[in-house]
Amino acid sequence: MKFAIMGSGGVGGYFGSRLAEAGEDVTFIARGEHLAAMQRQGLRVHSIKGDVVLDRVKATDDPASVGEVDCVIVAVKAWQVREAAESIRPLVGSDTLVLPLENGVEAADILAEVLGEAPVLDGLCGILAWREAPGEIRHAGVDPFVRFGERDNHSSARTAQLKAVFDKANGVSAEIPDDIRVAQWSKFMFICAMSGIGSISRAPIGITRQLPETRALIQAMLEEIDQVARGHGVAFPPDAVARAMQFIDAMPAESTSSMQRNIMAGEPSELESQNGAVVRLGRAVNVATPVHTMIHAALLPQELAARGEVPPGV
Template sequence: MRIAFIGIGALGGYFGGRLAKAGNDVIFIARGAMLEALRKDGLRVESPLGDFALPKVQATGDPTAVGHVDAVFVTTKAWQMTEAAQQIRSMIGPETIVVPLQNGVEAYDQLAAVLGSEHVLEGMCHILAMVTAPGVVRHAGAKALITIGERNNVRTPRLEKLVECLSSAEIDTRVPDNIQVALWEKFEFVASFGAVGAITRAPAGVIRSLPETRSLLENAAREIVGLARATGIPVPSESVVGTMKLVDSAPPNGSSSMQRDLVAGRPSELEAQSGSVVRLGRACNFPTPVHEIIYNSLLPGELRARGKLTF
């Protein structure tokens, strides 16, 4: 397949590298030091599943130069989705499918609004990976999973073709019975852990051991389950137990990317996480007081990181 990855960091580098290694025609759309490194030295992936290097890869900073592709994987930060959607337009042919892999539950709608719902699948991934140097990605855990599905949960030929392509590249791929439930269950963990970690500036070991912060995290997760159900997504209430098990199994010093970005004064995914909870709650008249307090408390720092406030 001819596949483009837009937003080349750890996710795009790892999954795109696997697909290129398997013989697919992969184009990396990158910028800055990453683009320069890919053009000069190619891509190197370090993984417990096996290291590999691709001395020559296709990389460009100009999406309009790519032409039509079979599939586009969007691996930008969630807050870059609107820009990414516009950049993808020139790559869309009659049969092109677009798969977002970011955190959050709004990516499908954001892409469909620009590209048309007929071109978009629901998607997400689970992986622990990081960019250790331009052109070098380190996969730090054995699990690397992509979950995809049609919005209506029908097993279409195009979905099966993409699953086969991913699987042949040694990428674990799952098609759940209900992709929206799967997305919201991941969102429940990511947004709750990210929110509590960001406002407390504490790692997983502290958050889960203090009764006060553990209760805060549980309430944040329950709020998201309630919101999902209010919007018609049948997330089971017992999924909160699963979220807390994930927190309990995390490394004691573990933290979310949103927490790390906010602490470092970088733009974060606040709007796509707690901000999304608050917006969606207001849209369906479902109260979200936990996430609203956290969002309001973190917003000044987020606006400062984006150059919209000075203090």
């Protein structure tokens, strides 16, 4: 299959490199020093599942130069999804799939608003990875997986074909869940709680899950997301919160979320798409979210500063 990877950082760089390693036709959409390094010397992935060295890769900052592809993997930051959707229009033909691998639960809706419903799948991934240097990706934790499906959960030949392609790639587990919304919200539950606690504490998960005080906050965040999800009709199992806590307890002790790393570096983050989304989506179904509301409010001044947005009256 012919793939375009829109956003070639930790997520896009890892999964795109595995597809290229498996012989698929992959073009990385990137910019700046990362793009220059890939064009000059290829892409290197340092991974606990085995390194990938691609001495030559297709890489560009101009999606229009690529032409239509079979699948666009959208792996930009959540706040960049709408802009990305507009820029990938030239990549999307009548049979193209658009697969978002975002941390939030709203990316597919945004993509469908811009591109129409037909090409868009619901999707998610699991991986602890980041861009370590221009042209280099570090995968340090979590057995990488992708999960995707049609937005109404019907079986389709196109998702089966995409899974078959991923199944050929080393270091990737692919699945079409029975209910993609449950899978998506399950991932959102643990990553949002991990992001929130890490961002306000500035500590790795190994510390926050052990201290009784911060563990109680994690538990409260999970329970709030559980109630918001159910309010939106997500068919969570009764033990959804317990499962999320088990996943958090199994994370490498030094793990931090990408949102936490962005906030600690003074960069724009996914605050509005994670803890802010819980507040917003909770309000829509009359579910109170006091812990997420507090975390969102506490981090908002720094977020606005990172984006160069000055609050009124300042």
